[in-house]
Amino acid sequence: MRIYSADGKLISQFGEKRRIPVRYDDVPSQLVNAILATEDARFFEHKGVDPIGVIRAAVVLITTGRKAQGASTITMQVARNFFLTREKTYIRKVKEIFLALKIEQLLTKEQILELYLNRSFLGNRAYGVGAAAQVYYGKEVGELDLAQMAMIAGLPQAPSAANPIRNPERAMKRRNVVLSRMLEVGAISQEEFELARLEPVSARYHGAEIELSAPYVAEMARDFMVQRYGEEEAYTGGYKVYTTITSEAQTMARQAVKENLYAYDRRHGYRGPIASLWQMPEPNAQPGAETDPARAVAPAEDPTWTREQMLERLASVTPVEDLEPAVVTGVEEKQAWVFTRDGQHRLIPWEGLNWAREFISDTRQGPAINSAGEVLSRGDLIWVRQVEESLMLAQVPEVSSALVAMRPDNGAIQALVGGYDFRNNQYNRVTQAKRQLGSNIKPFIYSAALEHGYTLATLVNNAPINQWDRSQGTAWRPKNSPDVYTGPTRVRKGLGQSVNVMAVRTLRHVGIDGAIDQLVKFGFNRDDLPRNESLALGSAVATPMEVVRGFATFANGGFKVDPYVIERVDSALDQVLYQAQPRLACDECLKALAQPSQPEENSLAAVCPIPQEQLAPIILSPQVAFLIKDTLRSVVWGGGDWSQGTGWNGTAWRAAQLIKRRDIGGKTGTTNESRDTWFSGFGPGIVATAWVGFDDHSRELGRTAWDNYGPRGQITGAESGAKTAGPAWNQFMYHYLQGVPSESRTPPEGVVTARIDLATGKLSRRNDYSSMFEYFIAGTEPTEYAESQQSEQPVFEQETEELF
Incomplete structure (x- = not known):
């Protein structure tokens, strides 16, 4: 079974x-000649049974008493391989003969030979010449x-005994016999x-030529x-399973998850080497080497x-993802030398070491280091990874993550990363990890409110509870984060800044x-x-797959699509055995629903180009879906006029800085004590959810202090959805949306705009920084004008986080 x-x-x-499987016409003529010269030189002359071969076998049996010559033609071997066993009995041979005669009546010689070429066992689990060519x-x-x-x-005669991997000498002798037979018959x-x-x-063993790393998807397939075919049939039926995953999106998602975990791990500090193999005094560093890598010289072999000992020890450590083990062989002021698995001495420059301040706890790190010797010693067994042209000191992340992206119009999963390293942990966090949602839940709560009389201009009291x-x-006292309260605040701003007490x-x-x-x-x-009431702050649990499905409804205009990952299943002969039939979102239906007559769902058949059985259920009006989607854009881009003192950031402002597109939106999410962090959102044609946390629910993601050698724009303070999960989402979306046309912000029928006063949410006659155009479902727009015009004061000028 192969997964694609x-x-x-x-x-x-x-x-x-x-x-x-290979077709006869695709097999090189010399390979056919080699098979015929060795197995059945008269194949194209006999009718399934070769009389000359039978006589020769009989003579050997009479003179020696041994069944050494089987006299089996290729047709007889096909009969045996498909219908009989390999036991050497007379009754089996008789059956073999009659079956061979029947096969010759039904099939051409080329068809028989094609069956033989694809069916024969050739060692190392390879059946057929196509598999043997790949395996060996x-x-x-x-x-x-x-x-x-x-x-x-x-x-074919001795696939185990003459195997070129297990017994190369015997295999060479057998190969040369084949060459001799080819020479005898004039084939060469x-x-x-x-x-x-x-x-x-x-020959050497070649495993599967894996072209795309998606092990969690492979396990789902x-x-x-x-489940569909049973274990034995699934493994032996030669099925080809085509998933919905696209290689570009999967590669982007996997890289985004890894880079984000490495970044989290670096800012929390270095936990030390894998082991210390030996300890020796440091030799005198070569003059200038610590400041001029071009003049650096690899240290001499340690006595x-x-x-050989180092190579043997390194060979015993299995690489993890793109991390490789290495032995520290030299430490200088601002660099270190390591010996790697390929037998080379490599240099780790200061830029690859200076992040490694001490890890004390999830909430504390040691001071910035000033020299390589504070971190490494000769004989340390460490992890390294290649970053562009140089090596970097690394460590296996203890924190976990997941990312899933899908098309909102049909639920086809485009990328799925269930964790950092599948080989060490097969737990698929996308489908199996139920974690608290934090503020990722708030768009769903507000969607219900918009169906119950709220508008985006409704004022909700941002005051302590x-x-x-x-x-x-x-007493239950939910708090905002930061712990600031501004009084009555519009819904758009409350969701954009994830104000907890407003959500309650x-x-x-x-x-x-109702919620x-x-x-x-x-x-x-x-x-x-x-x-x-903790429900409003995200105490509910859900998997990333459930979350991405929920956000897809906002992105597609109100349809509930079901995620799926298996597109189709083909037989070994390329017959389609299974084809996914996903439920689809329909733009034409949304237009019909938005008309004033508001047709019932079952009357959409007149305008819907999709068969009704394939239409996804509509669970949200297109107007409400649009309003929430537009507000989620404010989570990224904020609002107001900074030059006039009315500007404000949404919690996901980092996404705006990197992606620089106005057609993206999403929602951050952080739970109590930063045990779970989320970012879920959409771009044109895609919706994705990223989660970061520890598999141990009791462990906090913690916080970090400023690092003198940290990257520009480094993340500090408490971990949160925006800072911890957000960067993975941001990186994935940045790359995924390259070259994707912008999506226009076109409201559906039934949505109108009105200029409102920022402070009161009422209509405004002013055309300045104190007002803005807001979207409303027709008939819900305000009817009163603001009596006094007052500026809306910024509350979160730097950054906001959300906790419950």
Whole structure:
């Protein structure tokens, strides 16, 4: 079974048998000649049974008493391979003969030979010449040279004993026998024979030529196939499974997750080497070497550990993703020398070391380092990774992450990264990790409020809440972060800045039952939603897959699409056995729904170009979906006029700085004590969710202090959705949206604009910084004008975070 991306890149393969079917016309004539010369020189002359071969076998049996000559033609071997066993009995031979005669009546010689070429076991789980060419030589069958073809042609009789990997000497003898037979029948010249006979054995094991790293997707596909076909059939049926993953998006997502985890790990400090192999006094550094890498010279071999010992130790450490083990062999003032697995001495410059202040705890780091010797010693076994042209000191991240991106119009998953390293941990955090949502939940709460009388200009009191809980005997005091309160504030700004107390008051307006019903419509599990006011602040749990599905509804105009990752399943003969039938969003339906007559869903058939059974359910009006989507743009871009003192940042302002597109939007999310951080949002044709946290729910993501050697615009303070998960989303979207046309902000029918006063949310007659145009569902726009014009004061001038 082979798993592919949507664009045909091999992701993984599973099973007991490896087959790469080839057509007869695609097999080189010399390989056919080698097979025939060795197995059945009279193949094109006999009718399935070769009388001469039978007589020869009989003579051997009579004279020796041994069944050494089987007299099996290629047709008889096809009969045995498909229908019989390999036991040497007379009754099996009789059956073999009759089956061969029948096969010759039904198939042409070329068809029979094609079956033989694809069915024969050739060792190392390779069945057929296509698989053997890949397993032994890493080539397509048409790329083999004469010696390699002869090697493969010699395998059917003894695929294990004459295996060129396990027994190269015997394999070479068998290969040369094949070459001799080819020379005898005139298939090759004497010169070709001599050249091929002198070729060394070049075979070595080649695993699957994986072209795209998506191991969590491969495991999802494997599970789908086992559930559908059963384990044995799934592994041995030769199925080709095509996923919805695109190779470019998957590569971008994987890189974004890794880079973000490395950045988090660096700012929290260095946890030390893997091991200390030896300790020796430092030799005198060469003059100028610490300041001029071009003059640096690799240290001499250490007398304590030989080159061979270091290579052996390094070979025992399995690389992790793009991290490689290395041994420190020299430490100078501002650089260090390491010995790597390929037997080279490599230099780690100061830029690759200076981040490594001491990790004390998740919330504390040591002071910035001033020399390499504060971090490394000779004999340290460490991790390094290649960054552009040089090495960097590294460590395996302990923190976890996930990222999933999908098309909002049909739910096709474009990229999925379930964790940092699948080989060490197969836990798929996209589909299996239920984590608290934090403020990622707020757009769903506000969508319910817009259906219950709120507008984006509605004022909600941004004031402290102090509610006595008689059952607990304590007061519940949800706080904003930062702990600032500005009085009545518009809904757009409250969601854009993720104001906690406003979200609680909005929940009270909707009612807990109403909010839970709304969340269930988006696909969240009712059992995961607490029946208390902490729901407004994200105490509910959900997987990243559930979250990205919910945000897709805002992006597509109100449809609930279901994520899917299996596009189709083909048989070994390229017959389509399964084709996904996703439920689709429909722009024409949205236009019809937006008309004043408001047609019922079941009457959309007249305008919908999509068959009704393929139409995704509509769970949100296009008007409400547009209003939330537009407000999520404010989370990125903020609002107001900074020059006039009315400007404000949304919590995701970093996305605006990097991506620089006005057609993106999203929502940050941070839970209590920064145990879970989120960023979910959309761009043209894509919606994505990123999550960062520890698998250990009790461990906090912590905080970091300023680092003298940190990057420009370094992240400090408490970890949060904007600072911890946001950068992965930002990087993915930045690369994904390159070359994607901008998406216009066109409101649906039924949405109007009105100029409002920033301070009161009422209509404004002024055309200056104290007012703005706001979107409203027709009929909900304000009818009163503001009596006095007063400026809206900025509250969060630098940065905001959200906690509950």
